[in-house]
Ligand SMILES: [Zn+2]
Ligand SMILES: [Zn+2]
Ligand SMILES: [Zn+2]
Ligand SMILES: [Zn+2]
Ligand SMILES: [Zn+2]
């Protein structure tokens with residue numbers, strides 16, 4: 001396996017030394033490009049109280065390509081599909097090598113605080129979020145309680 | 152080893168030098184040409200330890216003049232008598248210009264006096280490339296340097312301001328990135344016997360025409376006319392490669408002016424290493440990457456066809472941080488790519504041009520040749536590429552009659568969307584490394600612009616990566632992305 005680029009080493013060190021509040025990101029013992037991530041549900045969101053597991057992978061051409069991120073914990077959110085994939089511009093066409101793992105994690109946290117049902121990638125969750133927001137929020141709370149607590 | 156040969160060689164050299172110059176003995180000679188106003192060129196061997204006065208002593212007799220009747224011009228400056236050859240940035244086969252001092256002593260403006268000689272001495276200096284320094288050329292925006300934290304280092308490091316300027320060029324002879332030398336000539340008659348009235352202070356002064364005025368000493372009637380008509384003569388700046396022996400006046404190199412010395416140790420925005428030199432992007436922030444990351448950035452964007460066909464600059468890229476108005480104007484910067492990559496850059500650039508002109512790209516995987524076709528023509532042959540003959544409408548092999556698949560007309564019936572996806576394949580549709588291999592099997596043409604697009608995992612919602620298209624389409628239906636597609640097969 002090729003040597004780990006210095007940028008990844010530096011980013012990892014900084015994530016360890018100054019963690020993002022509410023987020024933990026730990027590299028895998030056997031693969032330094034694979035991170036085990038835990039995001040706490042933001043206060044005043046339907047995800048409050050939940051601990052969400054994610055996986056983050058830095059592809060070979062990182063930072064020219066965006067990190068690959070996926071929710072492992074099931075979550076009821078208009079911008080996250082049932083396989084945990086996230087619809088977030090900075091993970092796609094808005095990615096820039098000036099961004100970092102840290103920025104990505106902060107953006108995901110922000111997405112939990114502010115779901116965006118108007119995104120063109122919307123699905124049935126987004127549909128409900130638009131026509132009946134309170135019911136959607138109730139579902140999100142219920143999923144958080146069921147899948148993101150006590151584990 | 153070789154010491155005897157060395158000694159013999161030395162003796163031989165000394166003998167030759169004695170023959171050619173009588174009194175002066177040259178130990179480490181520099182062969183240059185001296186171009187005399189009027190067009191004659193003579194070859195001269197110089198000793199780097201000589202000063203300009205010595206040069207005049209050698210050159211003047213060949214002009215039939217006294218040494219004090221000659222002035223020597225190089226790289227935009229009249230060289231002062233006390234300046235050493237070694238300080239002049241001269242390379243082998245460089246061309247110096249010798250001009251007869253004419254108007255100087257019978258000039259109408261200042262009356263001849265003893266003080267005039269001193270004035271002239273002050274005017275004379277080192278060549279431009281020796282008087283300019285990197286700090287002048289590193290910040291177009293002077294406010295930036297003052298706001299920068301390491302202002303202190305400029306005071307403490309005594310040498311900082313004295314560093315001679317570094318220019319980087321793409322040399323067509325060496326076919327590589329090399330350091331370059333700044334040279335000056337008359338914008339009108341192209342003669343190098345030209346002195347500038349002021350030094351360029353920024354890249355703008357060097358790259359844009361008619362920024363710096365000067366005096367053409369070529370003696371050409373034409374340039375004299377310009378002066379008489381009170382239109383100033385301007386300096387024209389150009390570059391030579393410093394790493395190969397000059398092949399004459401036509402031997403020039405393209406300045407890669409975004410490549411600059413990293414004076415303030417700015418880390419690369421991609422890998423965070425501090426390296427030197429670096430690429431400074433033309434955005435207001437002046438974002439910096441190292442050369443390796445610049446190449447990597449180009450390759451990644453090239454593969455995704457995210458270069459932009461700019462109407463003025465050509466096929467180019469903007470700052471990787473996404474800054475506005477930051478396109479690279481000088482596309483020779485892409486010569487930093489290796490030959491294969493540069494060939495791909497040229498091919499994609501041509502294809503982009505083809506698409507803009509209403510042509511198509513060959514749909515055969517691995518080909519993608521750009522083909523220009525007439526408006527009504529449906530049968531297209533990839534003549535200069537793979538030879539594939541295909542239908543312009545459905546991009547399948549050429550056929551007689553109607554296209555068979557329904558996905559040709561944009562916004563066709565919803566039937567096409569009930570396309571069956573293998574559930575096993577769909578469950579594998581995860582982004583991880585293993586499934587990437589399984590998914591990375593096909594490319595499909597963007598329904599809008601026909602650019603072959605690869606689906607690298609994720610959902611069926613495709614956004615054309617080609618800069619300028621950005622069409623949202625459905626991988627399954629090959630039609631615009633709709634709510635139906637979302638409901639039926641968002642993830643396959
Ligand atoms: Zn060269
Ligand atoms: Zn001229
Ligand atoms: Zn770098
Ligand atoms: Zn920028
Ligand atoms: Zn072809």
Ligand SMILES: [Zn+2]
Pocket residue numbers: 542543544545546547550553554555
């Ligand atoms: Zn057809």
Ligand SMILES: [Zn+2]
Pocket residue numbers: 597598599600601602615616617620621622
């Ligand atoms: Zn397109």
Ligand SMILES: [Zn+2]
Pocket residue numbers: 568625626627628629635636637640
């Ligand atoms: Zn569809």
